[in-house]
Amino acid sequence: MCRDALGAELSLSLQRVPGDDDAPTLGLEAYARLRRDLIAGQLPPGQRLRLRQLSAAYGVGIAPLREALSRLVSEQLVRVEGNRGYTVAPLSLEDLHDLCRLRIDLGCSALRQSIARGDADWEAEILAALHRLERAPLPASHEDRVTIDQWEQRHDRFHASLIAACRSPWLIHFCDVLSDHFQRYRRAVIVVTAGSQELSRRVREEHRTLAEATVSREADRAANILARHFEGSLDVVARNYEAVTRSLRAPAPADG
Amino acid sequence: MCRDALGAELSLSLQRVPGDDDAPTLGLEAYARLRRDLIAGQLPPGQRLRLRQLSAAYGVGIAPLREALSRLVSEQLVRVEGNRGYTVAPLSLEDLHDLCRLRIDLGCSALRQSIARGDADWEAEILAALHRLERAPLPASHEDRVTIDQWEQRHDRFHASLIAACRSPWLIHFCDVLSDHFQRYRRAVIVVTAGSQELSRRVREEHRTLAEATVSREADRAANILARHFEGSLDVVARNYEAVTRSLRAPAPADG
DNA sequence: ACCTCCGAAATGTTCGAACATTTTCCATAT
DNA sequence: ATATGGAAAATGTTCGAACATTTCGGAGGT
Numbered sequence: 054m055c056r057d058a059l060g061a062e063l064s065l066s067l068q069r070v071p072g073d074d075d076a077p078t079l080g081l082e083a084y085a086r087l088r089r090d091l092i093a094g095q096l097p098p099g100q101r102l103r104l105r106q107l108s109a110a111y112g113v114g115i116a117p118l119r120e121a122l123s124r125l126v127s128e129q130l131v132r133v134e135g136n137r138g139y140t141v142a143p144l145s146l147e148d149l150h151d152l153c154r155l156r157i158d159l160g161c162s163a164l165r166q167s168i169a170r171g172d173a174d175w176e177a178e179i180l181a182a183l184h185r186l187e188r189a190p191l192p193a194s195h196e197d198r199v200t201i202d203q204w205e206q207r208h209d210r211f212h213a214s215l216i217a218a219c220r221s222p223w224l225i226h227f228c229d230v231l232s233d234h235f236q237r238y239r240r241a242v243i244v245v246t247a248g249s250q251e252l253s254r255r256v257r258e259e260h261r262t263l264a265e266a267t268v269s270r271e272a273d274r275a276a277n278i279l280a281r282h283f284e285g286s287l288d289v290v291a292r293n294y295e296a297v298t299r300s301l302r303a304p305a306p307a308d309g
Numbered sequence: 310m311c312r313d314a315l316g317a318e319l320s321l322s323l324q325r326v327p328g329d330d331d332a333p334t335l336g337l338e339a340y341a342r343l344r345r346d347l348i349a350g351q352l353p354p355g356q357r358l359r360l361r362q363l364s365a366a367y368g369v370g371i372a373p374l375r376e377a378l379s380r381l382v383s384e385q386l387v388r389v390e391g392n393r394g395y396t397v398a399p400l401s402l403e404d405l406h407d408l409c410r411l412r413i414d415l416g417c418s419a420l421r422q423s424i425a426r427g428d429a430d431w432e433a434e435i436l437a438a439l440h441r442l443e444r445a446p447l448p449a450s451h452e453d454r455v456t457i458d459q460w461e462q463r464h465d466r467f468h469a470s471l472i473a474a475c476r477s478p479w480l481i482h483f484c485d486v487l488s489d490h491f492q493r494y495r496r497a498v499i500v501v502t503a504g505s506q507e508l509s510r511r512v513r514e515e516h517r518t519l520a521e522a523t524v525s526r527e528a529d530r531a532a533n534i535l536a537r538h539f540e541g542s543l544d545v546v547a548r549n550y551e552a553v554t555r556s557l558r559a560p561a562p563a564d565g
Numbered sequence: 566a567c568c569t570c571c572g573a574a575a576t577g578t579t580c581g582a583a584c585a586t587t588t589t590c591c592a593t594a595t
Numbered sequence: 596a597t598a599t600g601g602a603a604a605a606t607g608t609t610c611g612a613a614c615a616t617t618t619c620g621g622a623g624g625t
Contacts, residue, residue: 078391078578080379104607114580116372119608123336123376127383129482135334136586138607148478155479162414222404223411226385227483334608360577370610375578392616394577 080117087111087121091130091141092233093198094240102131102139129234146294149238153287156231160283161276163216163224168272171218176268182211183264187257191247201243205236211260215267215279239286242293252289259285336373343367343377347386347397348489349454350496358387358395384486386493402550405494409543412487416539417532419472419480424528427474432524438467439520443513447503457499461492467516471523471535495542498549508545515541 087107090096102122104115111118122139125131132140167175186207192200209232216228246252259282266275343363346352358378360371367374378395381387388396423431442463448456465488472484502508515538522531 080375080578081391103605105605115607116375116579119336119372120375120379123379124383127380135337136607138587151477151479155477155483158418221407221411223407223487227411231479336608359575361575371577372609392577394617 078117079113080120083111083113083117084121084124087125088128088130091125092236092240093202094237096141098141098144098237100141102141104138128230130237144238144294146291146298149235149287149291149294152231152235152238153283156228156235157280157283159224159228159231160212160216161280163219163221163228164267164276164279165272166219166221166224167216168218168267168270168275170220175214175218178214178217179211179264179268182207182214183260186211186260191253192244193247195244201240204243205240209236211264215263235286235290238290238294241297242290245293246289255285256282334373335369336376339367339369339373340377340380343381344384344386347381348492348496349458350493352397354397354400354493356397358397360394385490400494400550402547402554405491405543405547405550408487408491408494409539412484412491413536413539415480415484415487416468416472416535419475419477419484420523420532420535421528422475422477422480423472424474424523424526424531426476431470431474434470434473435467435520435524438463438470439516442467442516447509448500449503451500457496460499461496465492467520471519491542491546494546494550497553498546501549502545511541512538 087096096102104118107118108115122131122133126133126139130142132142134140186204189204189207190200192204212232213225213229216225219225246256259278263275263278263282266278343352352358360374363374364371378387378389382389382395386398388398390396442460445460445463446456448460468488469481469485472481475481502512515534519531519534519538522534
């Protein structure tokens with residue numbers, strides 16, 4: 054009986070339940086890993102993605118790699134040219150501004166709908182996500198990927214919780230897309246935000262008041278805070294982005 | 310000299326110019342063909358996409374097929390489950406309503422921006438697209454794919470021309486996504502629209518006044534017409550969709 | 566009659582090699 | 596020196612076979 058029970062348990066743990074979607078194929082794993090590295094900026098914009106090189110780096114064959122890259126092409130994180138391979142999608146100031154304008158539009162719309170339709174569980178999730186975000190340490194350096202990853206994950210989750218009750222899967226999807234793309238720009242400058250006491254204090258305050266206004270159903274105020282929060286992020290990122298590209302375009306005037 | 314010139318011309322026509330992106334790989338061709346068939350409803354919602362079967366039908370190997378399907382997964386036209394293959398994404402009434410609500414929101418927003426920023430070329434394109442749409446014959450039957458394809462193509466192009474000047478690539482992209490998905494629902498009932506004199510006359514009138522209001526820069530009126538045009542399409546499709554699924558769910562009450 | 570187990574068939578996944586295209590680079594001619 | 600042509604290398608693409616997983620169906624037991 055003991056052996057039978059053990060056997061049953063074993064087969065159960067190996068079996069796949071109907072709603073299971075962990076899907077442990079190499080193609081899907083490669084997709085997740087590439088996506089993470091793309092958004093985190095580990096693979097620099099414009100860089101060519103040579104297949105044999107990627108294959109060695111990620112330890113998977115070319116077939117699952119191409120599958121993963123194909124999905125990323127549709128997500129606009131990767132570009133493809135027939136017979137000339139894949140490259141990391143470039144960043145640009147125009148794209149950044151377009152991204153942010155729409156993020157404000159869609160985000161505020163989603164937030165208003167969420168406020169109109171959310172229940173107590175939705176409110177609870179927001180407060181929980183806010184708490185986790187506030188407890189996440191700010192990264193001290195560009196190299197500290199673990200801390201950056203954790204902060205970004207909790208930040209994403211907080212913003213996702215705000216609009217989770219809007220009952221529009223497509224709207225949530227589009228907000229996610231924009232959020233992921235914006236993260237590529239933000240990752241480059243997160244250390245700046247973290248380095249400035251003034252700035253990080255302001256951002257924390259914005260998150261707090263945003264959660265407060267949302268949970269207390271003040272739609273206009275919440276939407277306003279969200280819009281200004283996004284505008285503020287754009288400001289920081291754009292300022293820094295300009296500085297970076299300027300230094301790349303022109304030779305350094307003083308210390309060259 | 311004659312031979313040299315001929316040779317030069319030949320090599321030129323075979324060579325690829327820098328900005329060329331026709332990309333004649335099997336993977337990209339399969340992607341385009343599958344996408345067309347998915348949107349046109351040739352591959353019914355929910356149907357399993359067996360690889361060897363598709364491979365035979367489309368005359369390409371499994372590798373390029375998986376590439377194509379992976380892209381379609383990201384576009385939400387196909388679903389994938391690890392180790393259990395691909396299926397055509399299902400349709401649902403909830404999805405249809407979500408789709409249309411957002412189509413109205415984003416479409417009107419894009420139209421307003423387009424009206425604010427468009428130039429004379431943009432106006433000309435709208436009038437040209439409207440003309441082509443009005444000259445497209447309406448399909449007489451469900452089987453008449455050539456006519457349906459042509460009408461849908463011109464209809465898409467007309468709506469695209471309206472928002473082309475909004476200067477927001479992301480907004481245009483999202484509108485395209487929604488438009489493609491909505492087309493899956495509309496295709497099923499286009500014959501109904503075409504069959505009703507009353508309905509097709511009304512739709513034509515809507516397109517005409519929409520173009521007129523847009524070109525004469527009456528933003529409020531144009532946005533209003535567009536919203537009601539989308540609502541009207543939703544109505545026709547939803548009514549028909551309900552009828553179809555009802556007849557599938559319940560046995561026919563009279564002639565069973 | 567129902568359930569469980571197990572093997573066979575079907576199907577999805579991955580690899581390595583073969584093939585095609587693009588890119589690089591060097592020899593040659595102007 | 597610069598431009599041209601074309602081999603050689605690098606890279607992208609595709610195929611067919613091998614491998615893994617899932618699904619189907621029947622044998623055996625309760």
